[in-house]
Amino acid sequence: MQELFHNIANFVKEKFPNQDFIPLHAPVFIGNERKYVMETLDSTFVSSVGSFVNRFEEMMCEITGASYAIAIVNGTNALHLALLLADVQRDDEVLSQSLTFIATCNAISYIGAHPVFVDVDRDTLGMSPNSLSAYLKQNAVRNEDGFSYNRITGKRIKACVPMHTFGFPCRIDEIATICQEWNIVLVEDAAESLGSYYKGIHTGIFGKVGTFSFNGNKTVTCGGGGAIVTNDEELAKKAKHLTTQAKVAHPWAFVHDAIGYNYRMPNLNAALACAQLEQLSPFVENKRELASQYKSYFDTLNIDFHTELNETSANYWLNSLILNSKEEREEFLTFMNSNGVMARPVWELMHHLSMFEHCEKSDLSNSEWIADRLVNIPSSVRL
Ligand SMILES: *Cc1c(COP(=O)(O)O)cnc(C)c1O
Numbered sequence: 001m002q003e004l005f006h007n008i009a010n011f012v013k014e015k016f017p018n019q020d021f022i023p024l025h026a027p028v029f030i031g032n033e034r035k036y037v038m039e040t041l042d043s044t045f046v047s048s049v050g051s052f053v054n055r056f057e058e059m060m061c062e063i064t065g066a067s068y069a070i071a072i073v074n075g076t077n078a079l080h081l082a083l084l085l086a087d088v089q090r091d092d093e094v095l096s097q098s099l100t101f102i103a104t105c106n107a108i109s110y111i112g113a114h115p116v117f118v119d120v121d122r123d124t125l126g127m128s129p130n131s132l133s134a135y136l137k138q139n140a141v142r143n144e145d146g147f148s149y150n151r152i153t154g155k156r157i158k159a160c161v162p163m164h165t166f167g168f169p170c171r172i173d174e175i176a177t178i179c180q181e182w183n184i185v186l187v188e189d190a191a192e193s194l195g196s197y198y199k200g201i202h203t204g205i206f207g208k209v210g211t212f213s214f215n216g217n218k219t220v221t222c223g224g225g226g227a228i229v230t231n232d233e234e235l236a237k238k239a240k241h242l243t244t245q246a247k248v249a250h251p252w253a254f255v256h257d258a259i260g261y262n263y264r265m266p267n268l269n270a271a272l273a274c275a276q277l278e279q280l281s282p283f284v285e286n287k288r289e290l291a292s293q294y295k296s297y298f299d300t301l302n303i304d305f306h307t308e309l310n311e312t313s314a315n316y317w318l319n320s321l322i323l324n325s326k327e328e329r330e331e332f333l334t335f336m337n338s339n340g341v342m343a344r345p346v347w348e349l350m351h352h353l354s355m356f357e358h359c360e361k362s363d364l365s366n367s368e369w370i371a372d373r374l375v376n377i378p379s380s381v382r383l
Contacts, residue, residue, distance in 0.1 A: 001328075001331055002335070004301065005331070005332060005335040005336070005339075006335075006339075007301075008301075008336075009335070009336060009339045009340065009341045011297055012341045012377060012378055013340065013341065015290060015293065015378070015382065016378060016380070016382065019340075020340060021340050021341075021342065022340060022341050022342060022378045023342050023378065023380065024217070024318065024342045024343075024344055024376055024377075024378055024379060024380075025217045025218075025317070025318065025378075025379050025380050026380045027216055027217075027220075027221045027276075028283075028380070028381050028383060029275075029276075030279070030383065031275045031276070031278055031279045032274075032275040032278060033271075033272055033275040033276065035275070036052065036271035036272065036274055036275045037268065037271050037272060037275075039271065040052060040267055040268050040271040041268075043267075045267050046266060046267055046268040047266050047267060047268075048244070048262075048264035048265070048266055048267065049267065050267025050270065051267070052267050052270035052271040052273070052274050053071050053264070053265060053266075053267050053270040055270070055274050056069075056071050056227075056265070056270040056273050056274050056277070057069040057070065057071055057227075059274060059277045059278075060212070060227050060229060060277070061229070063194070063195075063202065063277065063280060064202040064204055064205055064210070064229050065201065065202050065205055066202075066204070066205045066210070066229035066230060066231060067230070067231045067232075067233070067236075068229065068230050068231070068232075068233065068235075068236030068239075069227055069228065069229045070227065070228045070229075070236060070239040070240055070243065071225070071226075071227055071264060071265035071270055071273075072211075072225070072226035072227055072228055072243060072263050072264070072265055073224065073225065073226060073243075073262075073263050073264060073265050073266075074213065074214075074215065074224045074225060074226045075103060075191045075211060075212060075213025075214070075215060075225075075226040076103040076106060076107055076213075076226070077107075077226060077261070077263045078191075078211040078212065078213070078226035078227060078228050078263075079103060079104060079107035079161070079187075079189060079191075079211050080107040080110050080111070080261075080263075081228060081239060081242060081243060081261065081263055082107075082187045082209040082210075082211050082228055083107055083108060083111055083113070083159060083161075083187060084111065084242065085208070085209050085228075085230075085235050085238060085239060085242075086158065086159045086185040086187050086208060086209060087158065087185070088108070088111050088113050088158045088159050088185075089111065089112075089113070089156075089158070090111060090112035090113065091112060091113065091114070091155055091156075092111075092113045092114070092155060092156045092157070092158040092159070093113065093114050093115075093116045093150055093153065093155045093156065093157045093158065093360070094108045094113050094114070094115055094116065094157075094158060094159045094160065094161055095115075095116050095117075095118055095132065095135070095157060095159070095160040095161070095184070096108065096115050096116070096117060096118075096127075096160070096161040096162070096163070096189075096350075097117060097118065097119075097120050097126070097127050097162065097163055097165075097350075097367070098117040098119075098349045098350040098351045098352075098356075098361065098364050098367045099120050099125065099165065099346065099347070099349060099350075099367040099370060099371060100163045100165070100189070100347065100350060101163075101191070101192075101347055102347065102350070102353075103189075103191070103213075104161055104163055104189050104350075105350050105355075105356055108161070109355070113158070114153075114155065114359060114360070115350065115356060115359050116135075116150070116157070116359060116360040116361065117350060117351050117356075117359060117360070117361040117362065117364060117367075118131040118132045118135050118361070118362045118364075119131035119362055119363060119364050119365065119366045119367055120165070120170075120366050120367050120370065121170065121171065121366065122366050122369065122370060123309060124165070124168055124169065124170040124171060124309060125165035125166060125168050125170075125306070125320070125370060125374075126162055126163060126164055126165050126168065126169070126170025126171070127160075127162035127163070127170050127171075127175055128170075128171075128366065129171050129174035129175050129177075129178055131362050131363070131366075132160070132175060132178055133178050134362065135362040136148070136157075136178065136182055139151055139152055139360075140157055140182060142182065142183070146183055147183060148182040148183060148184055150360065152360065153360060157182070157184055158184065158185060159184060159185040159186070159187050160175065160179050160184050160185070160186055160187070161187045161188070161189050162175050162186075162188060162189070163188075163189040163191070163192070164188070164189070164190055164192055164193035164196060164203050165192065166192055166306075166314075166316075166317050166318040166319075166320055166376070167192050167193045167195070167196045167219070167314045167315040167316055167317035167318070168193075168196070168306070168308055168309075168312070168314045169193060169196050169197065169198040169203050169308070169309070169312040169313075169314065171309075172188065172198050172203065172206045173198065173199065173206065175206075176206045176207060179207070185207070185208050186206065186207025186208060187207055187208065187209050187210070187211070188203065188204050188205075188206060188207045188209070188210040188211070189210075189211055190203045190204035190210045190211060190212050191211060191212055191213035191215075191218070191226075192213070192218065192219075192317050192318075193314075193315060193317070194212055194218070194219055194220060194280065194315065195219055195280050195281075195283070195284040195315035196312070196313060196314050196315045196317075197312060197313040198311070198312050199311050199312070204229050205229055205231065208230065208232065208235065209228055209229070209230045209232075209235065210228070210229045210230070211226060211227070211228055211229075212226060212227040212228075212229070213225070213226050214226060214227070214269075214273055214276070218317065219280070219283060219284065219287070219315050219317050220273070220276035220277060220279070220280055220283060221272075221273075221276060222265075222269040222270065222271075222272035222273035222276060223269055223272060224269065225265050225269045225270070225272075225273050226265070227265075241258075241260070242258065242260050242261055242263070243260070243261055243262075243263035243264045244260065244262075244264055245260035245261070245262060246258040246259065246260030247260070283381045284315045284316075286381045286382060287315060287316045287317070287379065287381060288314075288315075288316055290316070290319070290379065290382060291305075291307075291314075291316040291319055294319055294377070295307060298321065303321055303323070304321065304322040304323075305319070305320075305321055306319075306320040306321070306322060306374075316379065317379065318376040318379045319376065319377050319378070319379045320374050320375070320376055320377075321374070321375050321377060322370070322373045322374055323373045323374075323375060324373070325372070325373065326372040326373065328373075329345060329372065329373055329374075329375055332375055333345060333375060336375075336377070341377070341378060342378060343375050343376065343377050343378075344375065344376045345371070345374065345375060345376075346370065346371050346374045346376075347371075348371075349364070349367055349368065349371050351364065
C-alpha cells in the first residue's frame with residue numbers, strides 16, 4: 001500500500017509542480033480580476049447596486065441558457081431563497097440527498113421545513129430517480145388539494161432538491177419527470193456544477209429554480225457569492241424583490257411590502273465574478289484535461305477514478321477515487337495529507353448528523369457505500 005500511495009502522491013506532485021503542499025482546489029486569478037475590482041473601487045459602487053451585478057446576471061443567463069439570473073450573496077442563501085420561491089413552508093417536507101454538503105439541509109431548515117433523504121446512484125453520485133420514485137410510491141399520496149403528502153408523517157412534500165455532486169450531473173430529466181407526476185417543485189442545487197451539462201443542457205435549469213455558488217473553493221469564485229436561475233419571469237421579479245429587503249420601488253420613500261432579505265451580491269464581488277466567468281470555459285477544459293490524465297493513470301493501477309455518464313459533460317470540480325474499503329480510505333487520507341497532497345473524504349452523511357438523524361429516509365445503502373470509499377484529490381486549474 002505505502003509504495004502504491006507513494007507513487008500516487010508523486011504523480012499528483014508532477015501535475016502540480018513547485019508546491020510544498022498541494023491543495024484540493026485553489027482559485028486562480030489570471031484574467032481581468034484586478035482590472036474589474038479596481039474599476040469598482042474607482043466607481044465607488046462597491047455595494048449591491050452596480051454595473052457588474054447586472055453584467056454578472058447577463059453572463060449567468062448566457063452560460064446556463066436560463067431566461068433570468070439573480071445575483072445572491074452566497075450559495076446557501078441562494079438555496080434558502082429558492083425554497084421560498086418554491087413556496088416551501090414551515091413543516092413541509094423537502095426531498096433531498098443525505099450525500100450532500102450541509103448547506104442544502106441548512107437552507108431547508110431555515111424555513112422550518114424538514115429534509116427527507118433518498119439514495120444516490122453510484123454512477124452519478126447524485127440523487128437516484130429510482131430511489132426517489134420508490135420512496136414516493138411507498139410513502140406518498142396525492143390529496144384533493146393537488147399536493148403530495150407523506151403518509152407516515154402527514155406532512156406535505158413540497159419540493160425536491162437534487163445535487164450534482166462534485167460537478168457530475170445526476171439523472172435530472174428523470175427526476176424532473178417524477179417531480180411533475182407528484183406535483184413536487186424541483187429546485188436544483190447546482191452549487192458544484194457550473195460548466196456541467198446533462199444531454200447538452202446546462203445543469204440548474206431543469207426545475208423551477210436552480211442555485212449556484214461562487215465560494216472560494218468552487219470552479220470559479222468571487223470570494224463569496226451565489227446565483228439563482230429560472231425561466232419564470234414572475235419568480236425572477238420576486239427573487240430580486242425579496243433579496244433587496246422587499247423595498248417597493250420609489251425615488252425616496254422606504255416602504256416594504258413583505259419580510260425581505262439582504263441577499264444581494266455586492267458589486268465588488270460581482271466584479272470578481274465577471275472576470276472569473278469570462279474564464280469558465282478554459283478553466284473547465286483545463287480541469288477536464290487533468291481528469292483525463294488522472295483517468296489514464298488510475299486505470300493502469302486498477303483504481304476506480306470516477307467519471308461522467310456518457311450523455312453528460314462534467315466540470316470535474318473535484319476529482320474522486322472510489323477505494324476498496326473504509327480502512328483503505330483512512331490509510332490513503334493519512335498518507336496523502338502527511339505527504340504534501342491534500343485529500344478529503346466526502347461529507348459526513350446528513351442523516352448521521354444530530355440535527356438530521358431523525359429525518360425520514362429511504363434505504364441509503366449507496367450513500368453509505370460511497371461515503372465509506374470516496375476520496376477527493378487535488379483538482380485545481382493548472383497554470
Ligand atoms: C458550496 C455549496 C453550497 C453553497 O455554498 P456557499 O458557500 O454558501 O456559497 C451549497 N450546496 C452545495 C452542495 C455546495 O457544495
